Amino acid sequence: MTPFSYTRASDAADAVRRGGSGQSKYLGGGTNLVDLMRENIEQPITLVDVTGVSTGIEPVVGGGLLIGAGARNTAVAEHRLVRMSYPVLARAILSGASAQLRNMATIGGNLAQRTRCEYFYDDGGSRCNKRRPGQGCDAIDGINRGHAILGVSSACIATHPSDMCVALAALGASVHLHGLTGDRRLPLTEFHCLPADHPEIENVLEPGELITAVELGPLPVASRSTYRKVRDRSSLAFALVSVAAVLKVDGGIVRVVRLALGGVATRPWRASKAEMILLGQPATVEIFRAAAEAELSDAQPSKHNGFKIELAKRTMVAVLTELSTDRGDISHG
Amino acid sequence: MIFVNGLPAQLPSDARVSLLDFLRDHLRLSGTKKGCNQGACGACTILAGSERILSCLAFAAQFDGQSISTIEGLSVEGVLHPLQRAFVEYDGFQCGYCTPGQICSAIGMRAEVKRGIPSYVTADLLAAAAVDRNELRERMSGNLCRCGAYNGIIDAIIAVDVEVEP
Numbered sequence: 001m002t003p004f005s006y007t008r009a010s011d012a013a014d015a016v017r018r019g020g021s022g023q024s025k026y027l028g029g030g031t032n033l034v035d036l037m038r039e040n041i042e043q044p045i046t047l048v049d050v051t052g053v054s055t056g057i058e059p060v061v062g063g064g065l066l067i068g069a070g071a072r073n074t075a076v077a078e079h080r081l082v083r084m085s086y087p088v089l090a091r092a093i094l095s096g097a098s099a100q101l102r103n104m105a106t107i108g109g110n111l112a113q114r115t116r117c118e119y120f121y122d123d124g125g126s127r128c129n130k131r132r133p134g135q136g137c138d139a140i141d142g143i144n145r146g147h148a149i150l151g152v153s154s155a156c157i158a159t160h161p162s163d164m165c166v167a168l169a170a171l172g173a174s175v176h177l178h179g180l181t182g183d184r185r186l187p188l189t190e191f192h193c194l195p196a197d198h199p200e201i202e203n204v205l206e207p208g209e210l211i212t213a214v215e216l217g218p219l220p221v222a223s224r225s226t227y228r229k230v231r232d233r234s235s236l237a238f239a240l241v242s243v244a245a246v247l248k249v250d251g252g253i254v255r256v257v258r259l260a261l262g263g264v265a266t267r268p269w270r271a272s273k274a275e276m277i278l279l280g281q282p283a284t285v286e287i288f289r290a291a292a293e294a295e296l297s298d299a300q301p302s303k304h305n306g307f308k309i310e311l312a313k314r315t316m317v318a319v320l321t322e323l324s325t326d327r328g329d330i331s332h333g
Numbered sequence: 334m335i336f337v338n339g340l341p342a343q344l345p346s347d348a349r350v351s352l353l354d355f356l357r358d359h360l361r362l363s364g365t366k367k368g369c370n371q372g373a374c375g376a377c378t379i380l381a382g383s384e385r386i387l388s389c390l391a392f393a394a395q396f397d398g399q400s401i402s403t404i405e406g407l408s409v410e411g412v413l414h415p416l417q418r419a420f421v422e423y424d425g426f427q428c429g430y431c432t433p434g435q436i437c438s439a440i441g442m443r444a445e446v447k448r449g450i451p452s453y454v455t456a457d458l459l460a461a462a463a464v465d466r467n468e469l470r471e472r473m474s475g476n477l478c479r480c481g482a483y484n485g486i487i488d489a490i491i492a493v494d495v496e497v498e499p
């Protein structure tokens with residue numbers, strides 16, 4: 001590991017002052033960054049610990065919730081308002097990693113975590129455009145069972161690994177940033193970039209810019225929402241396919257629907273095509289299937305991950321069916 | 334300065350030292366084990382305050398002024414912690430390599446259950462979780478056991494009254 005100096009930021013302004021220049025990195029729970037530093041994939045010379053910055057979870061005046069970027073994943077899933085008003089978010093977080101990792105991981109770190117593509121990790125032996133721009137991608141003709149089928153490019157087919165971000169995409173969350181030039185906020189669905197020709201650029205953060213919070217708008221129907229994750233083993237595994245969904249059916253008609261997919265795309269994937277088909281239509285399995293077909297219509301599978309297309313469709317239909325028939329407010333994982 | 338099992342210790346000057354290496358190589362507390370060194374096995378689980386975390390993905394420098402507990406701190410004057418005894422009684426291990434992590438993890442897990450934190454398999458996110466085998470398996474999934482002593486581990490955890498203080 002490259003030597004580095006370690007400092008702790010007292011607040012956002014202090015963090016940006018310390019981390020705004022050169023090869024410094026913000027340190028959240030460290031569950032992704034420490035691993036990548038050990039593999040020499042990340043080589044910061046300064047680590048600015050931001051776990052003490054913006055740790056609160058506060059209701060917003062007029063409805064909604066402001067979640068500080070320094071809040072631990074466990075603290076968010078544990079929060080009563082999250083469990084009550086945004087169960088999809090609580091369940092998505094709880095489906096990720098292990099309890100120990102969730103106790104460490106922060107919201108900011110979860111947003112900015114990097115892909116788990118095995119070739120990306122294999123610094124010594126594999127080519128990777130994300131690690132070394134322009135080098136080529138060994139996943140495209142390699143073993144790509146876990147890779148993406150949506151939002152891919154000829155340069156990179158890596159998935160964004162976060163479960164939490166899929167729920168945030170469905171909920172229409174926004175991200176608050178603080179940088180040397182001031183504050184800005186943007187929709188979570190615009191925070192992560194598609195790989196296109198530059199897979200090394202993964203999000204819109206400017207050098208030294210800090211994530212300070214994630215904001216959830218008021219969305220009463222979200223109390224009826226859930227997250228389902230399909231994976232190779234039932235716990236401590238990344239998603240092959242996951243679905244975050246909010247659904248309100250009234251008189252048999254879909255009145256509100258928010259859908260997002262994980263495990264299949266290069267960034268948290270809001271399923272807008274499916275939503276458009278569902279809205280105002282009867283809540284039937286046939287319509288659910290048609291919506292899923294539409295969303296996956298331009299999927300681009302690689303050699304080993306074609307199964308994800310049908311798996312994603314079936315999971316979407318299953319989750320929508322569950323939410324439209326289950327009488328409880330909160331459904332099962 | 335960091336406090337390990339109640340005793341103060343000087344932090345390393347090199348910021349690269351992980352909390353795990355600090356415990357094992359600097360303090361010679363080798364009860365905490367190194368399995369994968371990348372967050373995937375749970376062998377290095379310790380308690381920071383009452384929270385279970387992985388010492389392999391943390392730098393010792395992050396714990397300045399904080400208190401942590403390891404497996405070495407659980408027995409009091411030679412008397413084993415109730416969970417330690419239960420692991421012996423219910424065959425919660427074979428080789429024992431994962432055991433310190435399992436036990437620290439189980440202690441942290443019980444505190445989480447008391448706080449009312451749900452798990453992915455909890456049906457009602459707002460109700461107190463029933464601590465059945467299914468729940469325990471999910472909640473303990475961050476700790477792998479190469480010997481496959483899982484049934485004994487769950488038996489041991491169930492056997493210890495959930496109300497017993499850690």
Ligand SMILES: Cc1cc2nc3c(=O)[nH]c(=O)nc-3n(C[C@H](O)[C@H](O)[C@H](O)COP(=O)(O)OP(=O)(O)OC[C@H]3O[C@@H](n4cnc5c(N)ncnc54)[C@H](O)[C@@H]3O)c2cc1C
Pocket residue numbers: 025026027028029030031032033034035050069070095096097098101104105106107108109110111112113114161162163164205209210211212236237238239371372373
């Ligand atoms: C074994 C294992 C299994 C896992 N399984 C899953 C899973 O199933 N599902 C899932 O979703 N995730 C999983 N994860 C990933 C885990 O969720 C992430 O590692 C975690 O969320 C990262 O958060 P952190 O605070 O530890 O980030 P760090 O490791 O501290 O940082 C990650 C990145 O974010 C940057 N960063 C941190 N905070 C900020 C900020 N405030 N502003 C700007 N940049 C910031 C850092 O500089 C770094 O680049 C797993 C991880 C491991 C090790």
Ligand code: SF4
Pocket residue numbers: 115117118119120127128129130131136137138139140155156157158199
């Ligand atoms: S898929 Fe992306 S991350 Fe993986 S090797 Fe190719 S370029 Fe690198």
Ligand code: FES
Pocket residue numbers: 366367368369370371372373374375376377378387388389390
């Ligand atoms: S050694 Fe820390 S999780 Fe495996």
Ligand code: FES
Pocket residue numbers: 425426427428429430431432477478479480481482
């Ligand atoms: S007892 Fe051998 S690894 Fe668990």
